[in-house]
Every structure is written in C-alpha cells, then in structure tokens.
Amino acid sequence: MPSSPPQSASAASPLADVTASDAALRRFLHGLPGVDAVGLEARAAALGTRSIKTTAKAYAIDLAISMIDLTTLEGADTPGKVRALSAKGVTPDPTDRGTPPVAALCVYPDMVAEARAAVAGSGVKVASVATAFPAGRAALPVRLADTRDAVAAGADEIDMVIDRGAFLAGRYLEVYEQIRAVRDVCGTARLKVIFETGELSTYDNIRRVSWLAMLAGADFVKTSTGKVAVNATPANTLLLMEAVRDFRRETGRQVGVKPAGGIRTSKDAVKYLVMVNETLGADWLSARWFRFGASSLLNDLLMQRQKLRTGNYSGPDYVTVD
Amino acid sequence: MSERLAVLKTYKLFIGGTFPRSESGRVYQVTDAKGGWLANAPLASRKDARDAVVAARKAFGGWSGATAYLRGQVLYRVAEMLEGRRGQFTAEVAAGSGLSKAKAAAEVDAAIDRWVWYAGWSDKVAQVAGGANPVAGPYFNLSTPEPTGVVAVLAPRESAFLGLVSVLAPAIVTGNTVVLVASESAPLPALSLAEVLATSDVPGGVVNVLSGRAAELGAPLAAHRDVNAIDLSGADAELARELEVAAADNLKRVLRPRPGTSWTADPGPERMLALLETKTVWHPTGSLGASGSAY
Amino acid sequence: MAHDNASAFTYAPAPESRAVVDIAPSYGLFIDGEFREAAGGKVFTTLSPATEEVLSEVAQAEAEDVDAAVRAARTAFPAWSALPGAERGKYLFRIARILQERSRELAVLETLDNGKPIRESRDADLPLVAAHFFYYAGWADKLAHAGFGPDPRPLGVAGQVIPWNFPLLMLAWKIAPALATGNTVVLKPAETTPLSALFFADVCRQAGLPRGVVNIVTGDGSTGAALVAHEGVDKVAFTGSTAVGREIARTVAGTRKKLTLELGGKGANIVFDDAPVDQAVEGIVSGIFFNQGQVCCAGSRLLVQESLHDELLDALKRRLTTLRVGDPLDKNTDVGAINSAEQLARITALARTGEAEGAERWSPACELPDSGYWFAPTLFTGVTQAHTIARDEIFGPVLSVLTFRTPDEAVAKANNTPYGLSAGIWTEKGSRILAMAARLRAGVVWANTFNKFDPTSPFGGYKESGFGREGGRHGLEAYLDV
CATH class of the missing domain: 3.40.309.10 (Aldehyde Dehydrogenase; Chain A, domain 2)
Incomplete structure (x- = not known):
C-alpha cells in the first residue's frame, strides 16, 4: 500500500483530535500502554534465539541486503567516496551478479546530487539526512532549508532528526508541528523520523515518540543517528515495530521501521528480520517497509552469501572495501 | 451467721465472640483429680463445630489483614487480663489437674509469660521467616510468611493451661483464626480463657472455644473443607491417625502430636512456622533507562 | 496473506542433533551404586511422545526392589549424614558441574523422552537443574546458620516421587536439598519419563557419590505407592496431581514420615x-x-x-x-x-x-x-x-x-x-x-512477569496445591528434623 499524505490520514483518523492541543496530545501519549523493560528485552532476546538455516538463511541474507540504507555520514565524505559507495550499492558483489542491490544510499544533503547521479537508473534510492543532523540543534527555518536543499537535489527519502530537548521537556506539540513542517517540505519524498532513542532514556518515551511521529505523518520511524553510544537495539526496535503495528490497526496507515547504527553482522540482521516476521508479518518484509541503517553490515552479508554459495568461509579480502 | 452460699459459674462455649450453650443442649460433668464434681461443661456437637468454623472463617480476613503491631498489642492485652485473673486460673488449674496451689500458680505464671513471649513475635516472625531471594535475573523477589487460615486445634489433654496457651497463641499471633477444642477432662481453664479473650480486644471469631469429646469434635473439624490446618496435640495416637487421614481430604496442614512434649521448655518458633504459608512475589526490576543490550 | 514474501520467510528445519545422546536399549534399576534388573524381571517401554518411537526398555520395580533400594539408602545414611557438610557440598558441586558439562546431551534426552521443545530443555530445564545443585551444594556446610537451630539433623531416607512434566528439574528440586542436608534418597521418576533420572544415576557415579546415597527405581504408580508406604522411609516428597497427593497423605497418616506435597493448580x-x-x-x-x-x-x-x-x-x-x-x-x-x-x-x-x-x-x-x-x-x-x-x-x-x-x-x-x-x-x-x-x-x-523460577526462590502452594516449599532456604526445612 502507498504511504498516504498525512493530511488525509489524520483527517480520517479516529485520532484526529489528539493533536488539537498540547494537553490533548500529552494525555494521549501518556495514556498509551506502559512498557515493562525486562519483558520487552526478554521478548526481543527470545526472538534472537530463532535458528535460521539453509534456504531460510539464503532468503534472509538477500532480503537484508535489499533493505540496507548504505550509509556514509562522515565529515570527511568526498564525492569520490560517495561514487564508490553508490557503485557498491548498485552492484554489491561484482563476482555474483545475482546479488540484489541495496535499498538506498544514505548521505548528507550536499552529497545528494552526487549520489543521485551515481545510482541513476538502478532503482536504488537516495536518502538524505537533514534538519541539522545529527543533533538537530538549529532553528526550524534552517532545518527546513536543509530539507528543501536535499529534496531539490533529488533525494527520494529524508531522514530527519527530532528535537530531543523539546521532547524531553514535554513540549510534544512543538515536536509534532516541527515534524509536520518537515513533512510539508518533503513533497513526494518519504520521511523517516529519527528519534535518537539512546537520548530518550526510557522505553515509555520511545513508544510515545513513535506515536507522535506517526501522527505527524512519518513514513518511517527510525531508532537513531548512529552517532551516539546506544543506537539500534533489539528491544528499542521491537518497540518501534509494536508501535507501527498498533498504529496501522488504529488508523489503517502503514509506517515503516528503520533500526540504525550498531547492526554489523549477518546474524544480527537475520534476527531483526525474524523480529519483523513475527511481530509485523509479511506485510513489512520488504525494503518499502523495513530498512537497516548500516555501513559495514553489507560486507558481512556478502561474505555469508559467498559462504552459502561455495560452502567455504570467505574473508574480508573477497569483498570490496569502499 | 451461716456461711455465704457461693455463686457457681455456668461454663459456656465461645463462638464468634458470643457465649452460647451447645446447640445440642448437652453438658458433661467436669471433675477434679479425685473425681469430685467441679462444674458442668457444654458437650459441644458437630453443629457447634460447624458454627465455630463459620465464625473463624468470617474473622480471618480482618485478623490476618490487621497490622502485625496491632495483633501484638491485642495479644499483650490478653496477657494483662490474664494477670488480673491469676487467682481464678490458679484455682481452676489446681482443681482440674490436682496440682498443688504453688505448682498451679507456677503453671499459670508460665502461661502468662508465654503469652507475652508470643505477643512480641507478631511483628518479628516475617523478618525471621521471610526475606529477599537473590534470583539470577532482573527481578525483585520477596518471600513473606502468611497465615494458613482457619486452624482447628485439639488442645493438649495434659497441661490444661500452659499447654493450651502454648498451642493457641502461636496459631493466632500470625493472623490465623482458631477453633479450639479444649482438653476433654480439664476444659475449665480454656472456657475461662474465652472470657478473657472476649474482654481483651480480640475480635469475635478469632478464637472459638469448644468443650466436649475430642473424637466427636475432631472428626468433623478434620474433615471440614473450610479448615486449612489441624493441630492434633490433644489426640492420642489412634485418634491422631484417623484425623490425619480425614484431613487429607483437602490437604490440611497437620501438626502431629509429639508425645513427651515438655510444655515448660522453650518452644522456639516452630509452632508459628508450621501454621504459616510462604508467599513469594516476583517483579521485574530492569534498568532505569532503555539501554538494552545488542544481539 | 497477500504479500509475496508471505511464503518466503518460512524457517527451514533446524534440528538439534540426536547424536549427542546415546540411549541404551534397556536400563535396570539403580540400587546401591549399581544398575540391576528388577527382581521380578518385568520391564516396560518408554517412548518419544513426538513420534511414538520406542526409546528404551526400563525395569519395573516391585515391592522387593523398592525394599532393596530403601535398605541401600538406609545402609548409606549413617556415613553420608556423618560426613562433614563441606564434603557433602563438594559432591553436590561436582554433580552440578557434570550436569553443566553434559547439559546438551541431557537436554536432547529430556526432549526425546518428554516431548518438550529443545529450546526449553536447553534454555530452561537444564540451566535450572545445574543451578539447583549449585545452590544447595553451598548450603551443606552452612545449615547451622539456616534458622533451624544450631545443629539441625537430617531425617534419614527420603522417598521421592516426581512427575513427567520437568523430569530432571523435579529430580533436582528433590535430590539436591535432600543430599545437602545429609539424607539419602530413593527416587521414582514418572513412568513416561524415566530416562533422565537413569542418566542422572550415571552422573552420580561420575561424581564418585558413595553407593546407596542416591537410588533410582523406575516403574508405574504401584512402585511409587510401595515406596511411599515403605516403613524404612522417613520422609516422603511428592510432586504430582492433587488426587495422588491426597492418597499419599492418607498413607503416611499416623507415621513418623515427614511429608511435603507439590500438587495441582489453576492459576x-x-x-x-x-x-x-x-x-x-x-x-x-x-x-x-x-x-x-x-x-x-x-x-x-x-x-x-x-x-x-x-x-x-x-x-x-x-x-x-x-x-x-x-x-x-x-x-x-x-x-x-x-x-x-x-x-x-x-x-x-x-x-x-x-x-x-x-x-x-x-x-x-x-x-x-x-x-x-x-x-x-x-x-x-x-x-x-x-x-x-x-x-x-x-x-x-x-x-x-x-x-x-x-x-x-x-x-x-x-x-x-x-x-x-x-x-x-x-x-x-x-x-x-x-x-x-x-x-x-x-x-x-x-x-508483570510469569513462570519465572530460581533455586533461591521458594516455590509451593496454599490449600489443595500442597504444602512445604522447594527452593531457597525454605526448601531445607522439608529435609530437616524440625
């Protein structure tokens, strides 16, 4: 199903009036079911004990590759680096053309044009972080300008960061309106809203912010920037999945999930896919609805893929370093 | 001048805080050690036993839910009242068991002191019998003792007062309620104790006192499904076995008679512990934040 | 489901290897440190409830065999109970370690004989089994500090009857505290799940446990009844249905036998x-x-x-x-x-x-x-x-x-x-x-949680769910003369 524009979604939604005032939004978010941390983490860990072998593993590895937002977000990024990474995203394993391309390249706004050109015609999307990534500490007009730049340069997807300070201070409506404003300037680009879960401290906050972002029109909810100590974890990603599942039940609108940062091995990626499979089901098992924000993960998936194909363990010299 | 004619006491049962006669209308003769008549005691029936269980069950919620401090205060109040009636109890013990006045007085003193000893346990037993369990996981885990419920007590046949106190006080101090079957041959101290309880802030129904035949009353109590435990101190070996078999019907906790028990020895906490359940409560603790480990 | 991926992410079979466990075609009774046939020569089969495949043939103990087992336990009792607590504890520590070493083998065995998922036998049963022995091992030389008086004494021979739902874990709950407190035991595993108890007998041998301290008699309800009724038994511990628990309570009425029962529930x-x-x-x-x-x-x-x-x-x-x-x-x-x-x-x-x-x-x-x-x-x-x-x-x-x-x-x-x-x-x-x-x-x-267990945490019921507690300091009381 296509992502609907936020206006129509919220107009039809039974939740339309929860954003009528700061007080109403607070009452709604604080009325969501609480999260028991131990139970949540235990469930996430239990899903991590699934044993995915042979054909299921091959399927999962290819699916995971196709869900990667191949990311470079360094101050030292150059056009050359972005071109190289783009080439890798389009053709992850030159020795095996059957390898699927990644979902998207994820870059800073000033690299969007470079990436756009490099992936042209491949079907690989270009995602851009925006809104004064990663801290988000800039005035709203600056953050909107940042977003407009990226969209104008050809970004298919925008990964925005929320104002964590405003959220923690309880200014929920302000955060909501900022997301709406960014959503408005995204045009047809899909909007991923980054919470920086590691800075929100509690699971209750993570559930609340997920609903807040979805109410504001997020197409994706995303755990983190990859720039802080705690990024995606099985537990906080599971919590995001529960939120999008419940949101679709309430509103009919489907929202995607993107864990980002800290997912480096095939084993981990497969566990996340198991979590998608058993929490959200097949409707979310595609790059349209689930992404991995990662860089080094791809090479590990490629090595595992080679191992499955040849029966022998591969090594870092047999995948490309970019 | 002629000697004053004494006013004799009519001994009655104690059920639900009131003093009824046996519904059967029966009494039996209580004699002194030499066979002389002392009094008529009610010969309680199965129906009296049933009424007593109903009264004890009704009282259980309030008594077990009272604070341990309050139960301690109430029990201590009982000791105060007993102290004031030392003379009466000494006379009843002496007459009923054939002890010398001095020995009877010593037994009464020991019984009062034991009552005080148990009163002090009310708010300590949970600390001795319960505690935190260091489970291997992110859980707070606490075990606390709770009263078993309604306890039927066959009071010891011998040691009609010290023995009686030694089986009754440990049952009620922790919050159980009791249906007490007094010593068949020497029931008077138990029936008089009921009068003390009635005037010492003990809620009606917490202790119910029956006098009569241990076998006749023990059988319906042991088989009664709303009785949670039975103390067989006053049963002989054969009766104890029969009642234990009957008690199995609803898996009552059974305190078997221990022949040769010295009622004057330090009792330790065992009798209290035997009539307590251990409840263990788990709750997740976890961490304050959503740090969550990675796979 | 409409989506293309619906059929794709079906998990391929991921079977645990059966090869880690070697089940013999037949087993005897474990009495006085030796496996022996039942005196009457009777046997019964135990099968895998998942496939109905026969796993092995097991001896059916009758009164004579139970008597032999109780006598072996009785004979072993004086020396075992006289051992310094620290030495008894060291045997239990050994057993705990061997159980950890053999945990994969025992998990597979348990899953075969019981039908429970390997995920549970591997992640719940076996870790708890080893932890239980580890916990009570440490009590063996600290009983004077357990709140049961300065020198609490063991009861003697414990007759223990366990159910089929957690065969090895229920064995651990019974045997670990019994041995730590200086009792010797005769244990009867459930008729449908006898194998892990017989493997445990081998663990006892590997640990060098003295003969007769642990005896395993396999059989049906009649074997359990004979054990419970045997006059050489000082302590009866049973986990199972309320109906059988009631029968056992009647059987031991009027005897010296101390009784603990862990029965049914409707939580x-x-x-x-x-x-x-x-x-x-x-x-x-x-x-x-x-x-x-x-x-x-x-x-x-x-x-x-x-x-x-x-x-x-x-x-x-x-x-x-x-x-x-x-x-x-x-x-x-x-x-x-x-x-x-x-x-x-x-x-x-x-x-x-x-x-x-x-x-x-x-x-x-x-x-x-x-x-x-x-x-x-x-x-x-x-x-x-x-x-x-x-x-x-x-x-x-x-x-x-x-x-x-x-x-x-x-x-x-x-x-x-x-x-x-x-x-x-x-x-x-x-x-x-x-x-x-x-x-x-x-x-x-x-x-805000459910079905959590730990060796330090007392477990047991109110009312018709039985009496006595297993686990924790409280669990010692069932095997001490207090």
Whole structure:
C-alpha cells in the first residue's frame, strides 16, 4: 500500500483530535500502554534465539541486503567516496551478479546530487539526512532549508532528526508541528523520523515518540543517528515495530521501521528480520517497509552469501572495501 | 451467721465472640483429680463445630489483614487480663489437674509469660521467616510468611493451661483464626480463657472455644473443607491417625502430636512456622533507562 | 496473506542433533551404586511422545526392589549424614558441574523422552537443574546458620516421587536439598519419563557419590505407592496431581514420615486495563503454553478487565498465530508434544467439556504431525467460574478467558478455587500490585512477569496445591528434623 499524505490520514483518523492541543496530545501519549523493560528485552532476546538455516538463511541474507540504507555520514565524505559507495550499492558483489542491490544510499544533503547521479537508473534510492543532523540543534527555518536543499537535489527519502530537548521537556506539540513542517517540505519524498532513542532514556518515551511521529505523518520511524553510544537495539526496535503495528490497526496507515547504527553482522540482521516476521508479518518484509541503517553490515552479508554459495568461509579480502 | 452460699459459674462455649450453650443442649460433668464434681461443661456437637468454623472463617480476613503491631498489642492485652485473673486460673488449674496451689500458680505464671513471649513475635516472625531471594535475573523477589487460615486445634489433654496457651497463641499471633477444642477432662481453664479473650480486644471469631469429646469434635473439624490446618496435640495416637487421614481430604496442614512434649521448655518458633504459608512475589526490576543490550 | 514474501520467510528445519545422546536399549534399576534388573524381571517401554518411537526398555520395580533400594539408602545414611557438610557440598558441586558439562546431551534426552521443545530443555530445564545443585551444594556446610537451630539433623531416607512434566528439574528440586542436608534418597521418576533420572544415576557415579546415597527405581504408580508406604522411609516428597497427593497423605497418616506435597493448580493471570499490554501478552503465552501448559503453576485462567478484553484478545490471538508447533527437537519449535496418549485424552476430553458447556473455542491454524501426541494451542472465551474448564486443572495448552470489572472481583474470582499455587498480576500501578499480591491466596505471585523460577526462590502452594516449599532456604526445612 502507498504511504498516504498525512493530511488525509489524520483527517480520517479516529485520532484526529489528539493533536488539537498540547494537553490533548500529552494525555494521549501518556495514556498509551506502559512498557515493562525486562519483558520487552526478554521478548526481543527470545526472538534472537530463532535458528535460521539453509534456504531460510539464503532468503534472509538477500532480503537484508535489499533493505540496507548504505550509509556514509562522515565529515570527511568526498564525492569520490560517495561514487564508490553508490557503485557498491548498485552492484554489491561484482563476482555474483545475482546479488540484489541495496535499498538506498544514505548521505548528507550536499552529497545528494552526487549520489543521485551515481545510482541513476538502478532503482536504488537516495536518502538524505537533514534538519541539522545529527543533533538537530538549529532553528526550524534552517532545518527546513536543509530539507528543501536535499529534496531539490533529488533525494527520494529524508531522514530527519527530532528535537530531543523539546521532547524531553514535554513540549510534544512543538515536536509534532516541527515534524509536520518537515513533512510539508518533503513533497513526494518519504520521511523517516529519527528519534535518537539512546537520548530518550526510557522505553515509555520511545513508544510515545513513535506515536507522535506517526501522527505527524512519518513514513518511517527510525531508532537513531548512529552517532551516539546506544543506537539500534533489539528491544528499542521491537518497540518501534509494536508501535507501527498498533498504529496501522488504529488508523489503517502503514509506517515503516528503520533500526540504525550498531547492526554489523549477518546474524544480527537475520534476527531483526525474524523480529519483523513475527511481530509485523509479511506485510513489512520488504525494503518499502523495513530498512537497516548500516555501513559495514553489507560486507558481512556478502561474505555469508559467498559462504552459502561455495560452502567455504570467505574473508574480508573477497569483498570490496569502499 | 451461716456461711455465704457461693455463686457457681455456668461454663459456656465461645463462638464468634458470643457465649452460647451447645446447640445440642448437652453438658458433661467436669471433675477434679479425685473425681469430685467441679462444674458442668457444654458437650459441644458437630453443629457447634460447624458454627465455630463459620465464625473463624468470617474473622480471618480482618485478623490476618490487621497490622502485625496491632495483633501484638491485642495479644499483650490478653496477657494483662490474664494477670488480673491469676487467682481464678490458679484455682481452676489446681482443681482440674490436682496440682498443688504453688505448682498451679507456677503453671499459670508460665502461661502468662508465654503469652507475652508470643505477643512480641507478631511483628518479628516475617523478618525471621521471610526475606529477599537473590534470583539470577532482573527481578525483585520477596518471600513473606502468611497465615494458613482457619486452624482447628485439639488442645493438649495434659497441661490444661500452659499447654493450651502454648498451642493457641502461636496459631493466632500470625493472623490465623482458631477453633479450639479444649482438653476433654480439664476444659475449665480454656472456657475461662474465652472470657478473657472476649474482654481483651480480640475480635469475635478469632478464637472459638469448644468443650466436649475430642473424637466427636475432631472428626468433623478434620474433615471440614473450610479448615486449612489441624493441630492434633490433644489426640492420642489412634485418634491422631484417623484425623490425619480425614484431613487429607483437602490437604490440611497437620501438626502431629509429639508425645513427651515438655510444655515448660522453650518452644522456639516452630509452632508459628508450621501454621504459616510462604508467599513469594516476583517483579521485574530492569534498568532505569532503555539501554538494552545488542544481539 | 497477500504479500509475496508471505511464503518466503518460512524457517527451514533446524534440528538439534540426536547424536549427542546415546540411549541404551534397556536400563535396570539403580540400587546401591549399581544398575540391576528388577527382581521380578518385568520391564516396560518408554517412548518419544513426538513420534511414538520406542526409546528404551526400563525395569519395573516391585515391592522387593523398592525394599532393596530403601535398605541401600538406609545402609548409606549413617556415613553420608556423618560426613562433614563441606564434603557433602563438594559432591553436590561436582554433580552440578557434570550436569553443566553434559547439559546438551541431557537436554536432547529430556526432549526425546518428554516431548518438550529443545529450546526449553536447553534454555530452561537444564540451566535450572545445574543451578539447583549449585545452590544447595553451598548450603551443606552452612545449615547451622539456616534458622533451624544450631545443629539441625537430617531425617534419614527420603522417598521421592516426581512427575513427567520437568523430569530432571523435579529430580533436582528433590535430590539436591535432600543430599545437602545429609539424607539419602530413593527416587521414582514418572513412568513416561524415566530416562533422565537413569542418566542422572550415571552422573552420580561420575561424581564418585558413595553407593546407596542416591537410588533410582523406575516403574508405574504401584512402585511409587510401595515406596511411599515403605516403613524404612522417613520422609516422603511428592510432586504430582492433587488426587495422588491426597492418597499419599492418607498413607503416611499416623507415621513418623515427614511429608511435603507439590500438587495441582489453576492459576489466575490477572490483567488490568493499565497493564503493559505487549508484555502481558507474552506473559499470558508463557503462562499457559510453556511446556505445552503441562505446568502445575500454569496461568490457566486469564482474568482480564472487561475494558481491555477485546483489545487483549485480539493481540493474544495474533500472537498465537506465530507459535510454532511441531518437532520438539527443532530449535524453532515453541510448542512440542503432549507427554502421553493418556494426557492427550484428558486434555481432549476437558476441551470438549468446555465446548459442551458453551464456551467459545479458538485455536490458531497449525498443522499437527501425523504421529505422536499433539494438541493445538487453544483458548476458550466466554468462560465463567461455573465452567469445568475454569475449575479443573487441564494440564495442557488450554487457556480459559474470564473477565472482571473491579480489583475486588478479580481477587474473589482468583481465589475461588481449592487450589492456591500461582497467580499473575499485570498493571503499571505499583500500589495495586502490592495490594493484590497481599490478597491472593497463592504461594507464588508473578507481577508483570510469569513462570519465572530460581533455586533461591521458594516455590509451593496454599490449600489443595500442597504444602512445604522447594527452593531457597525454605526448601531445607522439608529435609530437616524440625
């Protein structure tokens, strides 16, 4: 199903009036079911004990590759680096053309044009972080300008960061309106809203912010920037999945999930896919609805893929370093 | 001048805080050690036993839910009242068991002191019998003792007062309620104790006192499904076995008679512990934040 | 489901290797440190409930064999009880370590003989078994500090009869505290799950445990009855049904035998409308589908606040569709086989009664294997206190859903049973948890969690769920002369 524009979604939604005032939004978010941390983490860990072998593993590895937002977000990024990474995203394993391309390249706004050109015609999307990534500490007009730049340069997807300070201070409506404003300037680009879960401290906050972002029109909810100590974890990603599942039940609108940062091995990626499979089901098992924000993960998936194909363990010299 | 004619006491049962006669209308003769008549005691029936269980069950919620401090205060109040009636109890013990006045007085003193000893346990037993369990996981885990419920007590046949106190006080101090079957041959101290309880802030129904035949009353109590435990101190070996078999019907906790028990020895906490359940409560603790480990 | 990927992410079989366990074609009784045939020469077979394949042939102990085992235990008692506690403890530490070393082998064995998923035998049963021995090993030389007087004495010979739902774990719960306190034991495993106890006998030999300290007699109910009734037994410990527990209580009446019983239950899992709902769903699932619901403390009655009923039931049903029922040796199996044909028949009959009495039955779509004993996860809605399935212990993967409106009503319904083993409370309001916990007449109360076990944590019931506690400091009392 296509992502609907936020206006129509919220107009039809039974939740339309929860954003009528700061007080109403607070009452709604604080009325969501609480999260028991131990139970949540235990469930996430239990899903991590699934044993995915042979054909299921091959399927999962290819699916995971196709869900990667191949990311470079360094101050030292150059056009050359972005071109190289783009080439890798389009053709992850030159020795095996059957390898699927990644979902998207994820870059800073000033690299969007470079990436756009490099992936042209491949079907690989270009995602851009925006809104004064990663801290988000800039005035709203600056953050909107940042977003407009990226969209104008050809970004298919925008990964925005929320104002964590405003959220923690309880200014929920302000955060909501900022997301709406960014959503408005995204045009047809899909909007991923980054919470920086590691800075929100509690699971209750993570559930609340997920609903807040979805109410504001997020197409994706995303755990983190990859720039802080705690990024995606099985537990906080599971919590995001529960939120999008419940949101679709309430509103009919489907929202995607993107864990980002800290997912480096095939084993981990497969566990996340198991979590998608058993929490959200097949409707979310595609790059349209689930992404991995990662860089080094791809090479590990490629090595595992080679191992499955040849029966022998591969090594870092047999995948490309970019 | 002629000697004053004494006013004799009519001994009655104690059920639900009131003093009824046996519904059967029966009494039996209580004699002194030499066979002389002392009094008529009610010969309680199965129906009296049933009424007593109903009264004890009704009282259980309030008594077990009272604070341990309050139960301690109430029990201590009982000791105060007993102290004031030392003379009466000494006379009843002496007459009923054939002890010398001095020995009877010593037994009464020991019984009062034991009552005080148990009163002090009310708010300590949970600390001795319960505690935190260091489970291997992110859980707070606490075990606390709770009263078993309604306890039927066959009071010891011998040691009609010290023995009686030694089986009754440990049952009620922790919050159980009791249906007490007094010593068949020497029931008077138990029936008089009921009068003390009635005037010492003990809620009606917490202790119910029956006098009569241990076998006749023990059988319906042991088989009664709303009785949670039975103390067989006053049963002989054969009766104890029969009642234990009957008690199995609803898996009552059974305190078997221990022949040769010295009622004057330090009792330790065992009798209290035997009539307590251990409840263990788990709750997740976890961490304050959503740090969550990675796979 | 419409999506293309629906059929694609089906997990391929991930079987645990059977090769790690070597089951002999037949086993004798373990008496006085030796395996020997039953005096009467009778045997019975034990099979895999998942496939009905015969696993081995086991000796049927009769009165004469039980007598020999009790005499061996009696003979071993003076020396064993006279050992310094530290030395007894070291034997238990050895046993704990050997159990850890052999845990994969024993997990596979347990899964084969019992039908439980390897995920559970590997991640729950075996770790808890080793932990239990480790815990009580440390008590052996500290009994003077356990609160049972300065020099608490063992009772003598313990006759122990255990059930089939957690064969090795129940053995650990029985044997570890008995040995730590200086008793010797004769243990009878369940008729349908004798193998892990026989492997444990080998663990005892590897640990160098003196002869006769642990004796294992296999057989049916008559073997257990002979053991319980044997006059050389000083202590009887039983885990199993309330009906058998009642018989045992009658048997030991009037004897010197100390008795502890861990019997049935009909646990209420109470969910308030302010519960952490996702975690509550997991707790409900683990409460009734862990070990195929063959758990005495199962949360077999779901009491849900009316205002949350529909939402919770939707979430629960959705969750149940992800349960994987099938080959217990597959590492992805969540729900394995029912332990025996007899148990399956009982579950089936009670579920039929539920339907006949008008409750609404629901199960997720799941394919059950052709051979073996299987029962799909099942829930009944529209159940009231008067329904048989709300009162009788089913001991299977069947959940009865009832509703309540107020906390008082929840307590009244939860306590309205002759049992009193376990209860669950789900609410984010701390004071309500404590108030509820205080009023529930149950030996174990799980708040915002369910079916958690630990060797340090006392376990046991109120009312007809039995008496005595296993685990923790409290668990020592059952084996001491206090």
